[in-house]
Each structure stands twice: as structure tokens, then as C-alpha cells.
Amino acid sequence: MKQELRSTKFGKYGGQFVPEVLMPALEELTEQYEKYKDDPVFNEELNYYLRDFAGRPSPLYNAKRLSKEYGVKIYLKREDLVHGGAHKLNNTLGQALLTRYMGKKRIIAETGAGQHGTACAMAGAAFGIKTEVYMGAKDTVRQRMNVYRMELMGTRVIPVKSGSQTLKDAINEAMRDWVANVETTHYMIGSVVGPHPYPAMVRDFQSVIGKEVRTQMMEKEGRFPDSIVACTGGGSNAMGIFYPFVDDDVQLFAVEAGGSGLKTTDKEALHSATLCAGEEGVLHGAHTKILQNKYGQILESSSIAAGLDYAGVGPELAYLADIGRIKPCYSLDSEALEAFHDLCRLEGIIPALESSHAVAYVKKAAASGELGDVVVINISGRGDKDLETVLGMNK
Amino acid sequence: MRISEKFNELKKNNEGALVAYICAGDPTPEETKRYVVSLIRGGADIIELGMPFSDPVADGPTIQAGIERALNGGMTPDIYFKTTGALKVSTPLVVMTYYNLLFKRGLPKFVQDCKASGISGIIVPDLPAEESEELGALCRKHDVDLIFLVAPTTTETRMERILAQGTGFIYLVARLGVTGVRADVAGSTRELIERVKTTTPKAVGFGISNGKQAAEIIRAGADGVIVGSAFVDIIASRKDVEQRLEALARELKEGIRAAHIES
Numbered sequence A: 001m002k003q004e005l006r007s008t009k010f011g012k013y014g015g016q017f018v019p020e021v022l023m024p025a026l027e028e029l030t031e032q033y034e035k036y037k038d039d040p041v042f043n044e045e046l047n048y049y050l051r052d053f054a055g056r057p058s059p060l061y062n063a064k065r066l067s068k069e070y071g072v073k074i075y076l077k078r079e080d081l082v083h084g085g086a087h088k089l090n091n092t093l094g095q096a097l098l099t100r101y102m103g104k105k106r107i108i109a110e111t112g113a114g115q116h117g118t119a120c121a122m123a124g125a126a127f128g129i130k131t132e133v134y135m136g137a138k139d140t141v142r143q144r145m146n147v148y149r150m151e152l153m154g155t156r157v158i159p160v161k162s163g164s165q166t167l168k169d170a171i172n173e174a175m176r177d178w179v180a181n182v183e184t185t186h187y188m189i190g191s192v193v194g195p196h197p198y199p200a201m202v203r204d205f206q207s208v209i210g211k212e213v214r215t216q217m218m219e220k221e222g223r224f225p226d227s228i229v230a231c232t233g234g235g236s237n238a239m240g241i242f243y244p245f246v247d248d249d250v251q252l253f254a255v256e257a258g259g260s261g262l263k264t265t266d267k268e269a270l271h272s273a274t275l276c277a278g279e280e281g282v283l284h285g286a287h288t289k290i291l292q293n294k295y296g297q298i299l300e301s302s303s304i305a306a307g308l309d310y311a312g313v314g315p316e317l318a319y320l321a322d323i324g325r326i327k328p329c330y331s332l333d334s335e336a337l338e339a340f341h342d343l344c345r346l347e348g349i350i351p352a353l354e355s356s357h358a359v360a361y362v363k364k365a366a367a368s369g370e371l372g373d374v375v376v377i378n379i380s381g382r383g384d385k386d387l388e389t390v391l392g393m394n395k
Numbered sequence B: 001m002r003i004s005e006k007f008n009e010l011k012k013n014n015e016g017a018l019v020a021y022i023c024a025g026d027p028t029p030e031e032t033k034r035y036v037v038s039l040i041r042g043g044a045d046i047i048e049l050g051m052p053f054s055d056p057v058a059d060g061p062t063i064q065a066g067i068e069r070a071l072n073g074g075m076t077p078d079i080y081f082k083t084t085g086a087l088k089v090s091t092p093l094v095v096m097t098y099y100n101l102l103f104k105r106g107l108p109k110f111v112q113d114c115k116a117s118g119i120s121g122i123i124v125p126d127l128p129a130e131e132s133e134e135l136g137a138l139c140r141k142h143d144v145d146l147i148f149l150v151a152p153t154t155t156e157t158r159m160e161r162i163l164a165q166g167t168g169f170i171y172l173v174a175r176l177g178v179t180g181v182r183a184d185v186a187g188s189t190r191e192l193i194e195r196v197k198t199t200t201p202k203a204v205g206f207g208i209s210n211g212k213q214a215a216e217i218i219r220a221g222a223d224g225v226i227v228g229s230a231f232v233d234i235i236a237s238r239k240d241v242e243q244r245l246e247a248l249a250r251e252l253k254e255g256i257r258a259a260h261i262e263s
């Protein structure tokens, strides 16, 4: 079931739908990544940074009070404890190291919630590489503390005022920059989206999550969980925890942002549930599932969680959903908010609103028994960045 | 008219082609029809009409703004084909758009709609040669040209692959970067023209805005010059648009003619 990196596709999904100027850069990146991904020196250095800088391995925590409340044994994979407060650093450390090995002098990135941007800023500073991050102007307001964090670490944040002023516009702008500066610049994509090799490369860098869970589950339970549940925007925390289990007898739930319900108009979707409600299309370099109108124009998505607010999804997730290996599902804004409070109150853990979608799905699904007896929820990030949003919602 | 016929006709007169880009529906479909007439009157030999897409990653700020104006003006692929169908001009028309709009419409229907509405060629900047087999076959079946871009970064292997598949003309991206008006014409252009070894006409675009630059491009060995952002800038200004589009087209065409007469 696992795809060879050499293929640019996952079934019919994936590919490299980019302007010609970028094709050589993608070829170079593919070549360099293939060269270093199994290189012992590269991996030793990456593992050093993952351990001593990022604080890995992250704990797998048995949330006893939440388990009792929801009626199923729950383990939380604590990516919220990774340096920076989210899983995003796993990927940026890998790509920043690769940038150095490739001899490029500048990193650019897009960011939605600001989590990936922050992770880029950290890696950029740690490796001494000039870093510039594109961020939708709307998101710079929603997530202004992350903007400040990035700036503190020496990253220039460029607000994007075109289109819907959110993540997809930031990606457009970063791609334009890359087109113009491809010879000196590495574009650090923050999720398992975009043209090949990004979906495979980001998945591999994030797979450290699932690999740790395998070991930790054997230590704690002597067996694998019945289900793994992860929130899914682009899908990097989901693929990171799912991928090492793809060939095992473990159910994989990809929880998307249901926003205020799975409805769309001609211009916008009230949700970001691409796997659940999207259609096949081509966006940002990949053939995947996307939210689009009848003509193929991309819809503006929406979610209480800025990090899930994206009209596309990783092509490998689209493939795994098609063949029935993962189960796409969704939680509404209101359900995520409720689960956010549950986790705060019962466990003393403030989760990201993104991760709260995964928690909310477990709350809904536990009763039906579909999750089995033991569940791992990926807590992809911490919620400090969301406090203003939550405060606003509670008013 | 087929694009190849146009280039043959120009070649007989020892003349290069002016390919003019504007975005259809910027700011309304009705104005687009008038602007096309102005461009042809000024001397445009081929009209490239953008079909606006919500996420135009290969376009710079100028054209992106034109695309946004067109989408706000209500332009859709259906209206696009109605507009081009109503143009009734003998000048070859080329559609430039992004792959998702073709994919969603269905490739066969998209190509048929092109044929039926008088469009002679298709440019899809985010469709690399590797992914274009199906579209290429449909284009051959319906006698519509599939035009590919090559860039200074294009490797020799890819160059061969692209030249084997492209028809109509080859679109040479003059420099790294996205569309937009720049002050000078880079030396990499001449080098790129020399690298593109084909009998298919070569048209150079990205960053050309005046007659002097157009002349330089032709002198460097190109068969045509593609100008977009400079026209879209005029449309954005909303001042004397028709006269100024015509005047710029005339200046560019005069530059192109001057270059050939000298050589």
C-alpha cells in the first residue's frame, strides 16, 4: 500500500501541476531528498535536532479523566509539547536541514495559523538561514501573537492582501516568490500538499510521530491501538501519525473542519471538509480533492481553526480515502469548541482548536463503539494561540 | 485561422508576430470585445485571452488584479466561450487558463468548446508536458494547438519533451519570474532562443512593455513577442483604454517590423 517516493502519484492523485520554471526545482528537490533521506549522516543530524532542540520524543499520555468521560480508553500523542507548541517543527527541521545540504541561502514559506511559519522561523534561526513567511492578511490579525513570535526570531512576515487573504492566497504568493527566486531559495511547504515531492517528503518528516506511537503503545499496552484519530487540514499531522500504521490493523480517522455545516455557496464553503465534501480537482500543484464551484473556481473555506481553513487536502489522503484505508469525518466548530473545554477542564491540557476537532470526533464516535477499546488522538498543537478566538466565542 | 497559417503569412512578409494578452471579462465581457478590436486595429496578430481562475499562481500582481476584476465582473467559462464565439475576428484566438478549469469542465468538452467558439490554441501554465497526454490527444483530434512554455531553467531533457509536444508556437519565458512589466530585457533571452531548436515558431513573453524591447526580442531571433501586463495596466487605469491599447499595440508592432527590416 505504501507508495514509492519515485512515483509522483498516489493512485491517480498527486503529480506536479506547476509552471515550467518550477519543474527543474522540483526535480532537483526530489533528487536531493532521495539522496539524503536514508543518508546516515543526514539522519543523525536530524535526530539530534529533533531530540535536543525540539524535545522529542513527545509523550503518549493516558488521559484517564477524559477516557472516563468519553467512555473509551484514550491516549493523547502530545505534539503540543514539541518546541513551538505543534507538530509543525518536525517538518521544518527536516526541510531546513535539507536546505543547508542543498546549499540554498533563503527559506520561504506560507502559513495559515502561523504555526508552520513559527516552526520555519525556529528552524531558520537555529540553522542561521534567512527566512521569509507569507501569511494571509486576515490570518495576521487572527494570529497576531504568532506574527510577533516569528518576528522575534528574525523572520520577515509578509502579509498577503490578495483574494481571501488566508492560507491559499499565502501559498499562491509563496509559489510566485519561488518562481522568481528558485535558484537561491527553498520553498518550505508546511503540509503534505503541493507538487511531488512535498506530499511524500513532509509525510516522511512527520512520520516520526507515528513511529514513536508504535514503540510507546507496545511499552504501555503491549499492542497497537484500535483507532488513531487526527485532525486534517492539509493533512500533515494525520499522515505523520497514520503512515507507520498504514499496513497494520488499525483504523485511521481523518477529522476535518465541518465549520458551521457542510454547506457551500457559489463563492464559499461554510466548512473546510475537503475529503468529506470536496471533489476531484487540481490545486497548488497536485491532483487531489478540493472545494470548488461548478466551474472549478476554488471556494473560500472556513473554520474556527485557522490551521484547518484550507480548500485542498494532501493527495495521499485523497488516495487512502478512495481505497477505504482511512475514514474521513468531520467535527463542527461548536463541537470542537466543546471538546476544547473538555480537555482543558478534565486533563489540564489546552489543545489547539485544530486538534480539538479530533477530540470532538472521539466524543461523538465513542458511544457507537466504532473506535474500539483503545484510541490514540493526535494532539497536534497547544491552544495558547487560540485563546483570543475562544474568548470571543464564549462572549 | 490556424496559428501556423498566421505565422506563415507573417513570415512571407518577413515580419514577426505580436501576441497580445488581456484577461477576458476585465472589467466586463462587453468591454473585452471592444478591447480585442482595438488590439487588432493596432496590429496584434494573435490574441491571447485569459480565462480567469481564482488562484492564478503563474501570474504577477498586474494580471492577478485583472483576473480579480474579471471574476468580480461575473466572468465564467460559459460566458467566456459565448464572448469569444461572438467575436467573429479572423485573428487567431488563444485561451490561457489554469488546469483546474479544464479538468472541471471535462477535457473533451473544453476542447470542443474552444473549437466551436473560434479558439485556435490553448495555454495551460500549470500543466507540464508530463501530464498533458490526454489533452494533447484531444487537441490533435480537434485541430486545436496546445502551446507549451519553456523557461531559462528548462533542462535539455525537458526541452526535448516539450518541443515534441508543443504546436502553434513555443512560449519562451524570457526570465525567471511571473508575468509583469520590467525595465530591461535580460541577456538570458537570447541564450534561451538559441537553445530552443525547433521549426515551430518561438514567441517570447514576460516583461515586455515597449517597442524598443519588442525590437530587441525579434533581433535576438524570436518569431513573435508576447505582451500582457502592459495592456492589462492600461485596462486597470480606466482612462482612454481603447485608444491607448491600440496605440501600444501599434508601437510594439512598429518595433517588431523595424527589427526585421534592419536585419
Ligand SMILES: Cc1ncc(COP(=O)(O)O)c(C=O)c1O
Pocket (backbone or CB within 6 Å): A086, A087, A112, A113, A114, A115, A116, A190, A191, A192, A231, A232, A233, A234, A235, A236, A237, A238, A306, A307, A308, A352, A354, A355, A380, A381, A382
Ligand atoms: C496545531 C495544528 N494542527 C493541525 C494543523 C493542520 O495542518 P495539518 O493538517 O497539515 O496537520 C495546523 C496547521 O497550522 C496546526 O497548527
